[in-house]
Amino acid sequence: MARKIRVLVAKPGLDGHDRGARVIARGLRDAGMEVVYTGLHQTPEQVVEAAIQEDVDVVGLSILSGAHMTLFPKICELLRENDSEDIKVIGGGTMPEEDVKELVEKGWAAQIFTPGATLEQIAKWIYDNV
Amino acid sequence: MIDIDKLLAGDRRMAARAISMIEDEDEDRQKLLSELFPHTGNVLTIGITGSPGAGKSSLTDALTRQARQQDLKVGIIAVDPTSPISGGALLGDRIRMQEHALDRGVFIRSMGTRGCLGGLARATKDAVKVLDAFGCNIIFIETVGVGQSELDIMHYADTTLVVLTPGAGDHVQTIKAGIMEIANIFVINKADLGNTGKMITDIEQMLDMSSHHNGWRPPIIKTVTTEEKGLPELWNMILTHKEYNETSGAQKENERKRVQQEVQELLEEKIQNQLKLKLSSNGNMWKLVESIVERNMDPYAAANKLLKEFLSI
Numbered sequence: 193m194a195r196k197i198r199v200l201v202a203k204p205g206l207d208g209h210d211r212g213a214r215v216i217a218r219g220l221r222d223a224g225m226e227v228v229y230t231g232l233h234q235t236p237e238q239v240v241e242a243a244i245q246e247d248v249d250v251v252g253l254s255i256l257s258g259a260h261m262t263l264f265p266k267i268c269e270l271l272r273e274n275d276s277e278d279i280k281v282i283g284g285g286t287m288p289e290e291d292v293k294e295l296v297e298k299g300w301a302a303q304i305f306t307p308g309a310t311l312e313q314i315a316k317w318i319y320d321n322v
Numbered sequence: 323m324i325d326i327d328k329l330l331a332g333d334r335r336m337a338a339r340a341i342s343m344i345e346d347e348d349e350d351r352q353k354l355l356s357e358l359f360p361h362t363g364n365v366l367t368i369g370i371t372g373s374p375g376a377g378k379s380s381l382t383d384a385l386t387r388q389a390r391q392q393d394l395k396v397g398i399i400a401v402d403p404t405s406p407i408s409g410g411a412l413l414g415d416r417i418r419m420q421e422h423a424l425d426r427g428v429f430i431r432s433m434g435t436r437g438c439l440g441g442l443a444r445a446t447k448d449a450v451k452v453l454d455a456f457g458c459n460i461i462f463i464e465t466v467g468v469g470q471s472e473l474d475i476m477h478y479a480d481t482t483l484v485v486l487t488p489g490a491g492d493h494v495q496t497i498k499a500g501i502m503e504i505a506n507i508f509v510i511n512k513a514d515l516g517n518t519g520k521m522i523t524d525i526e527q528m529l530d531m532s533s534h535h536n537g538w539r540p541p542i543i544k545t546v547t548t549e550e551k552g553l554p555e556l557w558n559m560i561l562t563h564k565e566y567n568e569t570s571g572a573q574k575e576n577e578r579k580r581v582q583q584e585v586q587e588l589l590e591e592k593i594q595n596q597l598k599l600k601l602s603s604n605g606n607m608w609k610l611v612e613s614i615v616e617r618n619m620d621p622y623a624a625a626n627k628l629l630k631e632f633l634s635i
């Protein structure tokens with residue numbers, strides 16, 4: 193049987209709802225992936241631990257709280273500490289353009305999808321990069 | 323690649339990768355399982371089944387808390403259905419298990435049912451072996467109680483909990499017979515939401531009419547996971563069942579049955595694969611099909627002829 197792509201969709205940070213994350217999770221499932229969904233208010237430590245146990249290829253972070261410039265580096269650092277930097281971290285949410293650039297340039301995110309991105313684009317990126 | 327020594331020493335990354343190899347039916351998984359096998363046989367497996375939303379994940383979470391209080395290392399395998407259309411799956415059982423997310427004594431793995439018949443049961447049993455070798459003392463296996471694969475998995479567990487809820491349409495008479503029969507313990511969860519009396523009477527009546535294997539009559543425990551009610555009772559009942567299994571000899575008997583079943587399944591799978599290979603690689607089948615279409619031979623005679631050829635290889 194073919195290898196199945198596994199993705200962890202996480203909603204770190206303190207803001208209240210996870211509608212966006214759920215839409216992404218369902219969309220990736222409909223694109224044929226196994227999506228582990230962990231719910232609201234995840235700490236970076238929880239995200240990384242789940243990513244390791246679930247042996248995912250990709251971690252998708254939905255961030256609306258504005259804390260992206262601390263969350264992405266923290267998660268990357270924890271992945272590295274756990275010998276798991278092969279797991280790709282992608283993100284979505286509203287972020288200033290210069291932040292997106294910095295996150296990608298510094299290698300803290302493999303790709304950032306801004307609110308205009310379609311599910312097809314996200315799924316395609318994952319299929320192309322895993 | 324999997325570093326077996328690291329896995330045996332409790333490396334989470336290795337255990338996680340080993341389970342992926344099994345799920346992906348990687349060719350090297352047999353070798354891996356052979357190497358792990360001598361280090362297995364030390365784990366208590368608890369199956370938890372019931373309708374979607376009955377509270378299986380919440381119960382798993384609560385029972386994990388009980389097990390951790392006794393310093394047991396816990397493994398959790400949570401199975402959710404794979405969409406037959408897309409082949410994808412949404413695995414959301416972790417949402418209810420966040421309390422243990424950072425506890426190094428708890429390893430949680432979500433699995434999709436994926437495609438092939440029997441494949442899920444096979445993968446789950448092998449994932450149990452990985453977590454056993456990894457050092458878990460107790461493994462909870464959560465499945466939605468519907469298909470044959472799920473029933474097979476529950477047969478594999480030492481203790482099976484069937485989770486029901488009052489009111490919500492879980493009427494004892496309409497629940498699939500197979501599911502009621504695999505229960506070692508009945509759990510009526512969400513006891514806060516309705517009258518449990520009728521449900522208990524119905525289960526008791528059903529139990530009165532059935533014969534109890536090894537003399538264990540499945541007890542009924544009421545729980546409210548959201549209020550932490552009934553959980554020490556449920557945990558103690560699991561331990562009572564374990565003790566009963568050990569002292570009555572059921573443990574050994576079950577293990578022999580399981581192993582026999584497992585070997586037989588593997589053998590059947592191997593024969594089937596060989597057979598497919600053989601049939602696709604020689605043209606005999608097509609000649610026979612022609613003869614059958616022409617009414618020169620019947621399907622039974624053709625199958626017998628092919629079987630003879632196959633067995634004489």
Ligand SMILES: Nc1nc2c(ncn2[C@@H]2O[C@H](COP(=O)(O)OP(=O)(O)O)[C@@H](O)[C@H]2O)c(=O)[nH]1
Nearest residue numbers: 374375376377378379380511512545546547548
């Ligand atoms: N009222 C009530 N709700 C519960 C109880 N146990 C679980 N729930 C809720 O039932 C829903 C489904 O629970 P979950 O554990 O995910 O069920 P599963 O699908 O069987 O794994 C969740 O919203 C839980 O909070 C209970 O004892 N009482």
Ligand SMILES: [Mg+2]
Nearest residue numbers: 378379415464
């Ligand atoms: Mg569940």
